[in-house]
Amino acid sequence: MTGAVIEVEELRRDFVVRRSAGRLRRERHVVAAVDGVSFSVPGGQTVGYIGANGAGKSTTIKLLTGILVPTSGRVRVCGLDPVRQRRDLARRIGVVFGQRSALWWDLPLGDSFRILAAIHRLPAAAAHQRLEECVEILDMAAFLATPVRQLSLGQRMRGEVTAALLHSPELLVLDEPTIGLDVVTKQRLRSFLRTSQERYGTTVLLTTHDLPDIERLSDRILVLDRGRLVFDGDLAGLVARVGAERVLVVDLAQPGPALDDVPGTSLRSVEADGMRQQLAFRAQDTSAAAVVAAVTSRAELTDLTIREPHIEDVVQRLYVTSQRS
Amino acid sequence: MRLLPPPRTAAALVAAGFRRWATYRQAALAGAFTNTVFGVVKVSVLLGVAAAAGGSVAGYDRLELSTYTWLSQGLIGVVHVFGWTEVAERVRSGDIAIDLARPLDLQVAWLLQDLGRAAYATGVRFVVPLAVGALFFGLRVPGSVWTLPLFVVSTVLAVVVSFGCRLLVNLCAFWLLDVRGLVTFYVLTSTLLMGMIVPVPLFPTWLRVLAYATPFPAIVQAPVDVATERLSGLDALALVASQLGWAALVLVLGRIVLARATRRLVVQGG
Numbered sequence: 007m008t009g010a011v012i013e014v015e016e017l018r019r020d021f022v023v024r025r026s027a028g029r030l031r032r033e034r035h036v037v038a039a040v041d042g043v044s045f046s047v048p049g050g051q052t053v054g055y056i057g058a059n060g061a062g063k064s065t066t067i068k069l070l071t072g073i074l075v076p077t078s079g080r081v082r083v084c085g086l087d088p089v090r091q092r093r094d095l096a097r098r099i100g101v102v103f104g105q106r107s108a109l110w111w112d113l114p115l116g117d118s119f120r121i122l123a124a125i126h127r128l129p130a131a132a133a134h135q136r137l138e139e140c141v142e143i144l145d146m147a148a149f150l151a152t153p154v155r156q157l158s159l160g161q162r163m164r165g166e167v168t169a170a171l172l173h174s175p176e177l178l179v180l181d182e183p184t185i186g187l188d189v190v191t192k193q194r195l196r197s198f199l200r201t202s203q204e205r206y207g208t209t210v211l212l213t214t215h216d217l218p219d220i221e222r223l224s225d226r227i228l229v230l231d232r233g234r235l236v237f238d239g240d241l242a243g244l245v246a247r248v249g250a251e252r253v254l255v256v257d258l259a260q261p262g263p264a265l266d267d268v269p270g271t272s273l274r275s276v277e278a279d280g281m282r283q284q285l286a287f288r289a290q291d292t293s294a295a296a297v298v299a300a301v302t303s304r305a306e307l308t309d310l311t312i313r314e315p316h317i318e319d320v321v322q323r324l325y326v327t328s329q330r331s
Numbered sequence: 332m333r334l335l336p337p338p339r340t341a342a343a344l345v346a347a348g349f350r351r352w353a354t355y356r357q358a359a360l361a362g363a364f365t366n367t368v369f370g371v372v373k374v375s376v377l378l379g380v381a382a383a384a385g386g387s388v389a390g391y392d393r394l395e396l397s398t399y400t401w402l403s404q405g406l407i408g409v410v411h412v413f414g415w416t417e418v419a420e421r422v423r424s425g426d427i428a429i430d431l432a433r434p435l436d437l438q439v440a441w442l443l444q445d446l447g448r449a450a451y452a453t454g455v456r457f458v459v460p461l462a463v464g465a466l467f468f469g470l471r472v473p474g475s476v477w478t479l480p481l482f483v484v485s486t487v488l489a490v491v492v493s494f495g496c497r498l499l500v501n502l503c504a505f506w507l508l509d510v511r512g513l514v515t516f517y518v519l520t521s522t523l524l525m526g527m528i529v530p531v532p533l534f535p536t537w538l539r540v541l542a543y544a545t546p547f548p549a550i551v552q553a554p555v556d557v558a559t560e561r562l563s564g565l566d567a568l569a570l571v572a573s574q575l576g577w578a579a580l581v582l583v584l585g586r587i588v589l590a591r592a593t594r595r596l597v598v599q600g601g
Binding site for chain 1: 336337339340342343344346347350351354355424425426428429431432433434435436594
């Protein structure tokens with residue numbers, strides 16, 4: 007633990023939106039994109055920052071990197087004030103904006119890395135070693151000499167992540183890093199991020215709409231809804247909070263009666279004369295082991311699987327419940 | 332906070348600007364060709380005017396008019412006279428966020444890349460029209476050995492002044508988002524006042540006074556005056572010093588505007 011890398015207190019950012027009202031009149035509305043958000047991220051943690059479109063995720067990232075000026079509240083990143091010490095901070099953090107490019111569009115990919123190494127004033131040996139590592143793990147050797155404008159999205163994203171990691175930042179901020187990528191590339195990028203995070207102890211803040219990203223990468227989840235933080239905890243806690251159900255699917259040796267009396271569960275379905283049954287339960291009511299034990303005491307089991315709640319459903323439930331309240 | 336990056340970083344940025352433009356060789360050649368063709372038109376008109384005026388006009392003889400024409404045509408690409416909207420585009424698209432997330436002073440970083448661009452332009456856009464001018468129309472050979480080095484200094488300063496002005500126009504994008512109209516207006520007025528269309532000394536008095544109250548003559552007329560030795564010795568040094576003054580003024584103004592712009596920044600498009 008190296009102390010908090012990100013400290014945010016009562017952070018708020020308003021935007022003024024002008025809407026036409028009538029022919030000439032324009033109405034001025036103040037919209038709070040980030041509305042009193044507080045959290046702190048200790049060193050080495052990987053935090054998934056999720057929320058619907060327009061929830062304020064990207065705004066938060068811009069506030070953290072010093073690109074936007076907060077309306078009120080306090081932000082500290084790596085112990086620095088992002089707006090006033092933007093350039094010092096930029097040396098210590100890496101940012102990937104999934105929808106923008108930090109690479110030189112007209113130049114070969116390798117050139118961008120050389121320029122960035124010079125911008126970050128990296129000693130040639132250190133830059134070389136770091137680059138070799140990224141090139142190898144992300145399999146980029148084949149297209150280092152290709153101009154960035156000719157790269158596929160997946161190739162370019164690998165380049166973007168490398169560009170953000172070249173100077174070994176303390177904090178890596180990823181704003182939708184897997185947007186538009188195919189499954190294989192996503193997987194490769196995730197395992198690379200995981201490895202680099204384990205090896206260097208980099209703190210990672212990740213926004214995404216791709217929930218498997220969060221499942222695979224994050225130690226902790228922050229959920230933002232219309233500018234407010236509505237959840238802060240781990241995935242299990244999020245699941246418990248919205249009461250998402252796990253489902254135990256059991257295959258029995260012989261057709262049997264419906265297993266509708268297992269404590270803490272509700273029977274979802276009975277198929278093939280009771281040879282396959284699905285029992286739903288909530289983590290806080292009972293454990294998978296207890297349910298399995300209860301089933302085996304009633305019938306002979308041949309096979310079982312547990313279906314974990316899908317994180318999409320979990321988050322959707324959270325949005326719905328926070329909208330009701 | 333240090334303004335200038337260390338030499339290695341500065342060199343990398345200049346090289347990046349150079350290489351980016353070097354990627355588009357055909358475009359540079361096409362630009363040089365266009366500048367040359369218009370140079371032929373321009374020099375023909377000016378020589379016609381001089382002939383009608385009895386051989387020389389506003390102190391320019393035939394050889395000086397030719398030299399003025401080919402130098403000014405050669406400088407078009409170097410000082411990048413026409414429509415540069417790169418920064419405005421980055422503001423408009425929100426890519427400015429990338430620039431802000433780097434440990435660089437934005438103005439210095441853009442300036443260094445622009446110097447790299449100018450260096451590349453010198454190799455094609457400057458050399459081609461000058462060679463054609465020298466072959467077919469004749470150029471005045473400088474009398475002093477100091478003229479060439481002073482011309483180089485004057486041209487670098489011209490690029491800096493031009494960059495400073497172009498950046499100011501681009502920075503308006505923070506308020507306007509779409510600067511196309513402004514850029515068109517800028518190109519029309521600045522090219523005239525630079526002495527790009529006709530030499531500033533040929534202007535009527537009122538327009539000449541107006542022109543010299545702007546930084547624009549420092550972009551084309553000044554380096555051409557140095558090269559053609561219309562001013563020599565201390566006067567030439569004073570002219571270069573005035574370019575330095577304009578460069579400082581537009582850069583400082585740019586810093587103030589940029590600081591205000593980033594304070595009010597709204598990054599477009601999520």
